[in-house]
Amino acid sequence: MEKVLEINHLTKTFGKLTAVNDLSFSVEKGNVYGLLGPNGSGKSTTLGMILDVVNPTHGDWRWFGQEHSTDSLKKVGAIIERPNFYPYLSAGKNLEIVAQIKGAHPSKIDEKLKIVGLLERKKDKFSTFSLGMKQRLAIAAALLNDPHVLILDEPTNGLDPQGIIQIREIILQIASQGTTIILASHLLDEVEKVCSHVVILERGKTLYSGRVDEMTASFGYFELSSSDNDKLNEVLNSMNYFEKIVQNGNQLKGILREDLSAESLNRLLFERGIVLNHLVKRRESLEQQFLQITQNKN
Numbered sequence: 001m002e003k004v005l006e007i008n009h010l011t012k013t014f015g016k017l018t019a020v021n022d023l024s025f026s027v028e029k030g031n032v033y034g035l036l037g038p039n040g041s042g043k044s045t046t047l048g049m050i051l052d053v054v055n056p057t058h059g060d061w062r063w064f065g066q067e068h069s070t071d072s073l074k075k076v077g078a079i080i081e082r083p084n085f086y087p088y089l090s091a092g093k094n095l096e097i098v099a100q101i102k103g104a105h106p107s108k109i110d111e112k113l114k115i116v117g118l119l120e121r122k123k124d125k126f127s128t129f130s131l132g133m134k135q136r137l138a139i140a141a142a143l144l145n146d147p148h149v150l151i152l153d154e155p156t157n158g159l160d161p162q163g164i165i166q167i168r169e170i171i172l173q174i175a176s177q178g179t180t181i182i183l184a185s186h187l188l189d190e191v192e193k194v195c196s197h198v199v200i201l202e203r204g205k206t207l208y209s210g211r212v213d214e215m216t217a218s219f220g221y222f223e224l225s226s227s228d229n230d231k232l233n234e235v236l237n238s239m240n241y242f243e244k245i246v247q248n249g250n251q252l253k254g255i256l257r258e259d260l261s262a263e264s265l266n267r268l269l270f271e272r273g274i275v276l277n278h279l280v281k282r283r284e285s286l287e288q289q290f291l292q293i294t295q296n297k298n
């Protein structure tokens with residue numbers, strides 16, 4: 001899989017406060033990544049750093065495998081603030097201005113207005129738009145130069161239920177055409193509905209990073225490692241307990257298809273000559289994990 005973004009040990013401190021603490025993850029092409037965490041967990045600061053608007057304290061990141069270059073950021077479209085357009089100009093005129101700034105072809109305007117369902121409102125003034133329509137226009141503006149990656153910070157904040165559904169459908173449609181998406185959200189529901197991958201942040205630290213479907217595995221999963229992970233992998237695969245075994249850094253992650261205690265697994269593996277140096281069972285669903293995070297905050 002082609003890596004679009006690689007973040008290594010990214011840290012940002014503001015005085016004594018560590019807003020982002022040793023964050024590492026990579027983003028693969030064509031997936032939808034959610035940065036999930038309560039207010040103040042460091043989502044916006046992370047987006048600010050990878051977009052070159054916030055200076056990191058430590059750590060590094062690479063877009064498209066390249067050292068920092070302004071060319072790379074041209075392939076990234078982002079909406080990190082409330083949509084800001086000229087209120088007295090039409091949607092079409094506003095996009096003409098953005099297209100000129102970005103050097104995008106004027107034919108892109110109708111194409112992108114269609115994607116966000118605003119083509120019929122092209123001639124209407126921005127000031128007459130609902131919040132949801134303003135947000136959709138901002139997405140059209142961000143898409144004008146066909147970015148490879150689209151970054152959205154809390155894309156459905158403040159919208160009514162219908163507006164939320166529209167934005168989520170648009171995100172999925174954009175992703176289905178191969179654009180990689182990174183979105184920050186404090187809504188578990190949003191991440192579960194829209195994202196294939198999630199990075200859960202708690203006060204700047206990563207609590208979980210991986211696929212959403214693996215996180216929500218109903219019987220939980222084991223994180224485990226031994227001095228010979230290849231052999232461990234082989235033995236785990238020969239057991240009927242696991243849905244899937246995946247490599248996760250220098251650990252293996254075994255997703256359970258039926259209930260099994262850590263004690264039983266440890267015994268079974270020991271009987272087959274494997275001594276583990278790491279074994280943790282994680283059972284929580286995404287929802288439970290997320291509730292824990294928010295409860296810890298209060």
Ligand SMILES: Nc1ncnc2c1ncn2[C@@H]1O[C@H](COP(=O)(O)OP(=O)(O)OP(=O)(O)O)[C@@H](O)[C@H]1O
Pocket residue numbers: 014017018019037038039040041042043044045046186
């Ligand atoms: N410029 C700044 N100066 C000082 N502290 C800051 C600054 N920017 C962010 N912080 C602090 O860093 C922490 C992380 O903030 P950040 O905005 O990244 O979180 P977030 O998860 O995006 O939350 P929210 O959704 O509320 O923006 C917070 O405690 C915040 O107060």
